[in-house]
Amino acid sequence: MTASDAATTDQETIANQSSEPDSGPLAGDPSLIGVPTFVVGSIALGMTLAGFVPAEAVGAPVAIILAATGIGQLVAALWAAGTGQSAVASIFGIFSGFWLSYGFLVLGLTHDWFGVPAESATATQAVFLTSWLIAVALLAVATLRLPAAYTVLFTLIAVALxxxxxxxxQDSVQLKAIGGYVVFSFAALGGYLFLHVMSEATGGRGLPLGRPVLGA
Structure with a gap:
């Protein structure tokens, strides 16, 4: 075999390997964990904000948010990072931070973990909400090249925040309830996205997600 024949053989081998689907331990779609755990936490939060539980029961959704949503987003982020899906890992990592920090905020304020005086609780919550509002608004802008459903999702989250x-x-129960119903709207969109990724994962066609706001 000549050197040129060996080089051709090597190139064919590399081409065949690159065309084979990834079947390693991290293969697959991390959205199959990230999206449904996001949905269940959103439903629990929306029900709390909309007044399905008494106002003093602010910790009602924390078990779901910490044990399911926060951890689920973290698992999905690590899975996406392991497969080289940087944008997906960023999205799930951001929301892992949001849900986990929300759970710790509620627990910290209700159990006086952080030494925040009662009269400063509102300002503390405002710091949390403002910080995450800015982060999610930036995320909405950063996803303008993704299908429109994702941009709409992050925009709704920013509106709810x-x-x-x-x-x-303003200590407004009515506005908080409206925010809860906006949470329900992005939870419903999250459910649609879950049906989309599950359809693809089971051999079907994905659902329409809309054209990106910005082209390539």
Whole structure:
């Protein structure tokens, strides 16, 4: 075999390997964990904000948010990072931070973990909501090249955060309830996205997600 024949053989081998689907331990779609755990936490949060539980029962969704949603988002982020899906890992990592920090905020304020005086609780919540509102708004802008469903999802989350921020500062039960119903709207969109990724994972066609706002 000549050197040129050996080089051709090597190139064919590399091409065949690159065309084979990834079947390693991290193969697959991390959205299959990230999206449904996001949905269940959103439903629990929306029900709390909308007044399905008494106002003093602010910790009602924390078990779901910490044990299911926060951990689920973290698992999905690590899975996506392991497969080289940087954008997906970023999204799930961001929301892992949001849900976990929300759970710890509620637990910390209700159990006086952080030494925050009662009269400063509203300002503390405002700091949390403002910080995450800015982060999610940036995420919405950063996803303008993704299918429109994702941009709409993050925009709705930002709107919900803005409403809850205003409701918290003004101590408005009505605005907080409206924020809860906006949470239900992005939970419903999350459910649609879950049906999309599950359809693809089971051999079907994905659902329409809309054209990106910005082209390539």
């Amino acid at each position: 803005a409403l809850v921020l205003i409701a918290t500062v």
